Amino acid sequence: MRADFEEARVRPMTAADLERVREIASSLKDAPQWGAGAYRAALDLEVAPRRIALVAEFPGSGILGFLMASLVPPEAELETIAVVVEGQRRGVARRLFAGMAAELKAAGVMAVHLEVRASNEAALGFYHAQGFMEAGRRPRYYAGPEEDAILLKKGLG
Numbered sequence: 001m002r003a004d005f006e007e008a009r010v011r012p013m014t015a016a017d018l019e020r021v022r023e024i025a026s027s028l029k030d031a032p033q034w035g036a037g038a039y040r041a042a043l044d045l046e047v048a049p050r051r052i053a054l055v056a057e058f059p060g061s062g063i064l065g066f067l068m069a070s071l072v073p074p075e076a077e078l079e080t081i082a083v084v085v086e087g088q089r090r091g092v093a094r095r096l097f098a099g100m101a102a103e104l105k106a107a108g109v110m111a112v113h114l115e116v117r118a119s120n121e122a123a124l125g126f127y128h129a130q131g132f133m134e135a136g137r138r139p140r141y142y143a144g145p146e147e148d149a150i151l152l153k154k155g156l157g
């Protein structure tokens, strides 16, 4: 991977990004797999007026990560955050999260919550590094394989 990680640009996702976004999601077993229609609906401001969808783009390497969040003020849900394997542990997700947090604060959102598979150690490590705290558990929430969901929450005060 030759991306210059200092030159990342976090910007809003557009319909032109969806093919690459879906390619990234399908390369990661722990990323939620949304159909093309679900992504398109998420980008349609009439259908989803309160959505944040961001990509992290790198000169020479294109899009290496993305994030989707939905806003239900005064809270928001982080639905997906994903970074290509070769781009991981270089601060890409941290930058995406910071971009989302700035938008959420501007929208008056005071807290972010999410659910994650109990076995997803990378995501749990990332979320804890961002200051998320465990807020509960949903037993056997996920199927294939069956697994608990851990509910995490972070205040944006």
Ligand SMILES: CC(C)(COP(=O)(O)OP(=O)(O)OC[C@H]1O[C@@H](n2cnc3c(N)ncnc32)[C@H](O)[C@@H]1OP(=O)(O)O)[C@@H](O)C(=O)NCCC(=O)NCCS
Pocket (backbone or CB within 6 Å): 028, 030, 031, 032, 079, 080, 081, 082, 083, 084, 087, 088, 089, 090, 091, 092, 093, 094, 095, 116, 120, 121, 122, 123, 124, 125, 126, 127, 129, 130
């Ligand atoms: C979770 C994920 C988005 C993290 O992306 P990333 O760009 O590698 O994360 P960052 O480089 O910004 O990491 C920031 C900090 O989070 C923590 N972290 C990140 N990945 C971690 C891991 N695998 N194990 C433990 N801690 C981790 C570390 O504290 C890290 O800082 P450090 O590298 O200086 O130690 C990435 O692993 C991923 O795409 N996983 C597959 C998809 C997924 O599970 N998404 C979440 C469910 S939707």
